[in-house]
Amino acid sequence: MITFEGVTKRYPDGTVALDDVSLECPTGRITVFVGTSGGGKTTALRTINRMVEPTGGRVLIDGGDVRERRPAELRRGIGYVIQHAGLFPHRTIEDNIATVPYLLRWNKKKARATAHELMERVGLDPSMARRYPFQLSGGQQQRVGVARALAADPPIMLMDEPFSAVDPVVRGELQDEFLRLQDELHKTIVFVTHDIDEAIKLGDRVAVFQTGGKLVQVDAPEDLLARPADDFVAGFIGHDRGIRRLSFVPASGAPLTERDVLAADAPVERAREAGDGWVLVVDGDRRPLGWAATGVLPSSGTVGDAALAPIGHTFTVESDSVRAALDAAILSPSGRAVGVDGDGRLVGVADQHDLTAAIATSGAGVAAEPADTPPAEPVKGGAGD
Amino acid sequence: MNKLWNQIDLSWTWLTASAHWHGDEGITHRLLQHLFYSFVPLLAAALIGLAFGLIAGHTGRGGFVAISLANVARAIPTLGLVLILAVVEFSIVPVLIALVALAIPPILVNTYEGVRNVDEDAKDAARGMGMTGWGVLWRAEVPMALPLILLGLRTAAIQVVATATIAAIPGYGGLGRFIVDGLARNDYQLVVGGTVLVVLLALIVQVVFAALRRLVVSPGLLGSARSS
Amino acid sequence: MDIDWGWIGDHTGTLGDHAVIHIRLALLPVLFGLLISLPLGVLCRRWQWMFPPVLTVANILYAIPSLALYMVFVQYTGLTEATVMIPLTLYSLSVLVPNVVDGLGSVSEPVRQAATAMGFGPLRRLLQVELPIAVPIVIAGVRVAAVSSISLVAVGQLIGQGGLGYDILRGYQLTFQTQMVAASVLIVLLALVTDAVLVVVQRLLTPWARARGAS
Numbered sequence: 143m144i145t146f147e148g149v150t151k152r153y154p155d156g157t158v159a160l161d162d163v164s165l166e167c168p169t170g171r172i173t174v175f176v177g178t179s180g181g182g183k184t185t186a187l188r189t190i191n192r193m194v195e196p197t198g199g200r201v202l203i204d205g206g207d208v209r210e211r212r213p214a215e216l217r218r219g220i221g222y223v224i225q226h227a228g229l230f231p232h233r234t235i236e237d238n239i240a241t242v243p244y245l246l247r248w249n250k251k252k253a254r255a256t257a258h259e260l261m262e263r264v265g266l267d268p269s270m271a272r273r274y275p276f277q278l279s280g281g282q283q284q285r286v287g288v289a290r291a292l293a294a295d296p297p298i299m300l301m302d303e304p305f306s307a308v309d310p311v312v313r314g315e316l317q318d319e320f321l322r323l324q325d326e327l328h329k330t331i332v333f334v335t336h337d338i339d340e341a342i343k344l345g346d347r348v349a350v351f352q353t354g355g356k357l358v359q360v361d362a363p364e365d366l367l368a369r370p371a372d373d374f375v376a377g378f379i380g381h382d383r384g385i386r387r388l389s390f391v392p393a394s395g396a397p398l399t400e401r402d403v404l405a406a407d408a409p410v411e412r413a414r415e416a417g418d419g420w421v422l423v424v425d426g427d428r429r430p431l432g433w434a435a436t437g438v439l440p441s442s443g444t445v446g447d448a449a450l451a452p453i454g455h456t457f458t459v460e461s462d463s464v465r466a467a468l469d470a471a472i473l474s475p476s477g478r479a480v481g482v483d484g485d486g487r488l489v490g491v492a493d494q495h496d497l498t499a500a501i502a503t504s505g506a507g508v509a510a511e512p513a514d515t516p517p518a519e520p521v522k523g524g525a526g527d
Numbered sequence: 528m529n530k531l532w533n534q535i536d537l538s539w540t541w542l543t544a545s546a547h548w549h550g551d552e553g554i555t556h557r558l559l560q561h562l563f564y565s566f567v568p569l570l571a572a573a574l575i576g577l578a579f580g581l582i583a584g585h586t587g588r589g590g591f592v593a594i595s596l597a598n599v600a601r602a603i604p605t606l607g608l609v610l611i612l613a614v615v616e617f618s619i620v621p622v623l624i625a626l627v628a629l630a631i632p633p634i635l636v637n638t639y640e641g642v643r644n645v646d647e648d649a650k651d652a653a654r655g656m657g658m659t660g661w662g663v664l665w666r667a668e669v670p671m672a673l674p675l676i677l678l679g680l681r682t683a684a685i686q687v688v689a690t691a692t693i694a695a696i697p698g699y700g701g702l703g704r705f706i707v708d709g710l711a712r713n714d715y716q717l718v719v720g721g722t723v724l725v726v727l728l729a730l731i732v733q734v735v736f737a738a739l740r741r742l743v744v745s746p747g748l749l750g751s752a753r754s755s
Numbered sequence: 756m757d758i759d760w761g762w763i764g765d766h767t768g769t770l771g772d773h774a775v776i777h778i779r780l781a782l783l784p785v786l787f788g789l790l791i792s793l794p795l796g797v798l799c800r801r802w803q804w805m806f807p808p809v810l811t812v813a814n815i816l817y818a819i820p821s822l823a824l825y826m827v828f829v830q831y832t833g834l835t836e837a838t839v840m841i842p843l844t845l846y847s848l849s850v851l852v853p854n855v856v857d858g859l860g861s862v863s864e865p866v867r868q869a870a871t872a873m874g875f876g877p878l879r880r881l882l883q884v885e886l887p888i889a890v891p892i893v894i895a896g897v898r899v900a901a902v903s904s905i906s907l908v909a910v911g912q913l914i915g916q917g918g919l920g921y922d923i924l925r926g927y928q929l930t931f932q933t934q935m936v937a938a939s940v941l942i943v944l945l946a947l948v949t950d951a952v953l954v955v956v957q958r959l960l961t962p963w964a965r966a967r968g969a970s
Contacts, residue, residue, distance in 0.1 A: 191872055218874035228869030232887045232963045242873050274963040290873075300872075601899070602946030604906040606920065607939030610927040614935070685818050692820040693910075697927075706823050710913070715826070722823035729818030733811075 143169045143204055144190060144298065144330065150198035151185055151355065159185040160196065160355040168347070169204075169297075170328040176341040177351030178378070183334045185355065187300050190332060191220045203298065218242055221291030221299040221329075225307050227283040229275040235261070235286055236271040242294040253293075260289040265319055281312035288320070292327070301333045305340070317343060338379055342367070342386060350375050364390040388465035388501065393457055396467060396500035398481050398490025406431060406446030410439045413448070420476035423450055428487040430456060433476050456480040459489045468497050541720040558724065561701040564691040565728075568623050569684055572630030576679070580638025584672070585664050593639055597632035605629055605690055613697040622694040629690055630683040637679025641672030673744045681736040685729050692725060702728070759933040766937075770922065774941055777918025781905040782949070784840045788847030788900060789893075795848075796855025797881065806856060813849035821846070821910045829914055839911035846907070847900040854896025858889025891964045894957040898950050905946040909938075919945075 144167040151160040160182045167173035175183035188194040189201050192213045201208045208216060229238050236257040237244075243253035258268045264285040275283055284304060291299055305313045305320075321344065324331065335341055341348045342363040349360045352374050359371040367387040370376040376383070402421045404412055413421045413436055423431045423445050432450025439448050454473040457466045459481040470479035471494045479497070481489045492500075548554045583593040605625045612621030645668050653667040669676075692703030705721030708714070763770075799806040824842035832838045862885050870884045912920030919938040926934030957964075 193868070193872060214874040214876050216874075217872055220872075222869065222872035224865055224869060224872075226863075226865040228863075228865035228867075230866060230870075230884060230888075232884075232890075232961065234963075245874055276963070287869075598898075598902060598950055599943065599947065601902045602906055602943045602950070604909040604920075604923070604939055604942045606909045606912075607923045607935060607942060610923055611932065611935050611939060614927065614930055614932055685814070689818050689820045692822055696913075703820070703822070706820065706826070710822075710826060715830075718823060718826045722819060722827075725820050725823065726815065726818050730815065732818075733814065 143167065143202075144173075144332065145202040145205075146186070146189075146199070147202065148199035149186070149189055149196045149201060151182070151189070151194060152197045158355050159194075160189070162199070163355070163357045164199075165349055165357060165360050167330060167332050169330045171346040172324060172331045172333055172344055173347045173349060174333045174335060174341040174345035175349050175351060176335055176338055176345075176378075178353055179336060180353050181351035182355030183336075183349075183351045184302055186351070187302055187332055187334050190298070190300055191217045191222065193217075218245055218294065219296050219298070221294075221296045223284075223287045223291045223299065223301040223304040225303040227275075227287035229283055229286055229290070231275050234272050234274060235266075235278070238275065238286055239289045239293050241290055242296075246294055256293055257289070260292055261286075263292070263323065264289045280308045281316065284308060284316060288323075297330055299329045299331045301331065303335055304333075306335070306337070313340075320344065339386075342389070350378060385465065385468075388468060389463045391464040391501055393462045393464050393467040393481065393500075394459055395503065396464060396481075396492045397496050398459070398492050399496075400488075400490055403488065403491065404434075404445050407444050410441075410443055410445055410448065413439055413445045420451075420478070421445065422453075422476075422478075422480065422488075422491060423448070424488050430480050430482070430488055433474070435475075451475045453480055456482045456486070458482060458484060460484065464497055464500055467492065468494065471497060541716050542723065554724065557700055557702050557704055558728075560699075561688075561691055561703075561725075561728065564619070564622060564626065564694055564699075564701050565684070565687045568626035569630055569680075569687050571623075572627045572634055572683060572687075573680060575627070576631045576634030576683075577638055577676070580635045580676075581642060581664065581669070584639045584642025585660070585668060587643065590639060590643065593635055597635045600628050601632045603628055605693060606696070609693055609697060617697075619694070619699055621697070622691070622699060625693070626687050626691060630687050633682040633686070634676075634679045637675045637682075638672065641675030641679075642668045644675075645671045670745060671748060674740070674748055677736060677740050677744070681732065684732045684736070688729050688732055689725060692721075757932065758936060762933050763937050766934075770919070770937060770941060773919045773921055773938070774945060777905070777908055777920075777942065778945060778949075780836060780839050780911065780916065780918050781843065781908045781945075782901060784843035785847050785851075785897060785900045785904050787840070787844045788851050789897060791844070792848055792851035792855050793886075793893075795852055796859060799852070799856050800859045809852060813852055816845045817849040821907055822913060825911060825914050834915045836916050838914060839908065839916045843904050843907060847904060850900045850903070851893070851896045854892055855889065858892035858896075859885055861892055862888045887961075890961050891957060894953060894960070898953045901949050901953065902946045905949060906942060909942065 146163050146165050149160055149163045150158070152158050163182070163186060165173075175186055177183050185194050189196050190203070190208065192208055195209075230241070233241070236254050239257035239260055240248075240250075240253035243256060244250075248256075254271075258271060261268045261271065266282060266285050266289070270278070270282070275286070278286065284307075287304065291301075305316045308316065317340065333341075333344060335344075345363050347360060348363050348366050350358050350366070350371075352358050359366060359375050361369075364387060366375070367379060367383045367390075370379055370383070379386070402416050402419070404416075404421050404423055406423050406425050413434060416436055419436055420433045421436060423434050425431055430453050431446070432452055434445050434448040434450055439445070452475075454475075455470050457470045457479055460483070467479045467481065471477060471492065474480070478491045478493045480491055483489050542554075579589075579593055583589045603625075605628070608625040608628065609621050612624060615621075642664075649667055649671065650663060653663045658666060691701055692706055694701045695703030695707040702721050702724050705717050705724070709717030709719075709721065795809065799809055819842075821842055824845070825838055828838045828841050832841065866884065866888070867880070870880045875884065909917050909920030909923055911917040912924045917924070919942050922934045922938035926932065926936075926938070
């Protein structure tokens with residue numbers, strides 16, 4: 143547990159970078175510091191490894207004041223990842239990763255073995271071990287940066303906008319892998335970002351900083367979305383915070399029907415009976431094929447012969463959120479979302495009204511759980527496909 | 528240390544004696560000769576160095592050749608060149624040629640590096656706004672490379688001013704005359720006096736280039752560049 | 756221009772001896788200059804205000820004609836090799852100090868911060884991170900200093916210590932072109948070979964550096 147007790151940083155010229163910040167970063171969890179630039183989030187991060195010394199208050203790690211430890215030793219026990227990786231250009235990838243083990247005087251063989259193991263862990267081909275940083279892409283360099291921070295297996299990791307400098311696609315991959323890694327490693331992580339989406343995706347707890355170094359709110363992401371503490375936080379989250387909250391509502395709560403679903407070998411007359419609108423056509427294995435418009439069916443034959451409109455994307459009932467389901471519904475020609483199981487077989491269909499009802503009954507409406515309950519896991523994975 | 532101080536004192540006496548300033552053997556005449564020996568080669572070297580440096584830097588081609596030639600030029604012993612040429616032709620031309628060879632490398636290398644290292648985005652923007660090759664060179668590359676180009680010119684100028692003393696060895700004038708004659712006659716007063724004049728001249732060159740830098744380099748570029 | 760090849764054939768031994776002396780007179784000063792400019796450059800990085808005055812002093816030293824500087828030192832160190840090497844050492848500083856400062860400055864801020872955050876103390880950071888990264892720019896300076904030094908040594912012959920400068924001056928006095936030309940060409944070759952060796956040294960020391968322009 144990392145504890146901030148009334149931490150203040152005031153520079154000699156009078157600027158206040160941190161204003162009486164108190165918060166706890168629980169062990170084994172990801173705490174995200176988010177806020178506008180100049181909000182002091184990076185300064186707060188750097189007080190933990192004494193790269194910045196506060197002018198007031200204390201920072202404690204597991205109850206011990208960080209100032210009681212020598213900076214160099216303290217830092218060797220805390221992983222640190224920064225925006226541009228900060229890899230040493232003059233060292234090979236393996237030696238970059240083994241930097242802290244070398245400082246801790248591990249023998250070279252063990253340090254390198256650890257480095258190779260970590261390369262695989264973060265998704266790098268170990269054949270790159272002897273390359274130099276300039277021979278790697280930005281995303282690969284960032285992976286090396288993460289591996290380097292993990293090398294001495296520190297219980298704490300500080301990450302300062304580690305994924306900001308890579309393109310959105312790579313950033314998404316890095317974020318997903320980061321979450322997967324954290325599931326295995328359970329580090330105490332403090333993560334700084336200016337991107338609220340990243341904060342909500344990655345954080346177990348999110349701390350919002352405001353210009354002038356004020357901490358305005360610390361909450362689980364879904365609580366932050368449900369009850370922003372003030373106008374600043376609401377504005378920072380953005381106007382679509384209602385939609386974003388749906389990421390935390392599991393789609394399994396939505397009522398699904400099998401109304402207007404037909405097998406491909408059903409005669410067209412069955413579809414006409416369904417009335418004006420659309421029917422979903424599935425194959426013999428119950429895999430969705432497409433939507434048939436009842437107004438333009440062929441005069442005879444099966445519904446499989448009809449021209450089918452594409453489904454767009456489906457959602458996976460057990461793992462996706464209502465947000466993914468709603469998105470599927472909006473993009474569907476029929477206005478209905480197709481829910482499937484893990485094997486892609488139809489579970490049921492829901493329209494936008496059904497989904498809205500699910501939101502209301504899930505308790506994720508205006509009222510939410512008390513803030514001190516353990517944070518709920520966000521529903522992982524994007525739209526099913 | 529006392530010995531050195533004594534010399535400085537003697538040289539001061541020599542420098543300030545008005546009789547030493549007049550006539551064909553006087554300081555004024557030698558100084559003018561020295562300026563002539565310095566200025567002509569510097570001008571020639573600037574024309575050559577700037578032309579090739581700008582072309583290589585702008586086109587990105589021939590850089591390796593330009594730099595290698597500059598390195599060879601740097602390697603030529605000025606004394607050897609002066610004396611060899613002096614044997615072939617007894618005139619001031621050998622000295623001037625040797626000084627041109629001396630002055631080209633710093634001008635060429637700095638011009639090339641200066642133009643080549645102009646921010647790619649800035650060049651791209653210049654092209655994007657519709658500038659032609661010449662426009663990019665004159666309106667973007669040269670102004671942005673000016674601090675480095677001036678640094679190269681200054682280095683060359685100081686080297687030339689200091690090295691032009693060598694003209695005295697095959698028997699020409701300039702401030703080197705005092706040094707070489709003083710050496711021959713064991714007259715250290717003359718040697719140190721001549722040296723002081725050369726160093727003063729070099730300092731004036733420094734000041735002139737500092738002023739030039741203020742005058743022609745955009746203040747927007749001076750913030751990050753080295754200040755001297 | 757008439758070259759007497761026979762003379763050259765007869766004198767390869769003496770020319771070789773002079774070349775060895777020449778290289779020693781030229782390169783030891785660069786080595787001393789490097790040993791002085793490394794700590795000096797580090798200090799100039801640490802205390803930025805030091806750099807302009809140090810640079811100005813180096814530039815003024817550079818402006819003193821070598822001939823004159825030799826004369827000054829003759830009175831203290833006599834007609835010895837030291838008298839030639841001290842001025843050359845001073846000259847090399849005007850190239851090496853700025854390059855050491857630039858080299859240390861080429862270490863990017865994220866790298867510096869990453870080193871600090873991983874628990875490098877200031878000295879360890881200097882030795883294991885900053886100086887190694889400065890190597891390409893420092894060697895670029897060493898190349899210029901070495902080549903200039905090799906071509907400057909010849910002037911030392913005016914006080915009796917000039918390596919191949921002896922042959923240049925001797926040939927001039929005897930108006931014997933072959934000796935002058937042979938010595939001058941040898942000096943150029945020595946400079947180019949030294950430069951090439953330094954390029955190879957840099958490649959070996961810094962396999963991590965992207966191809967940089969030679970300057």
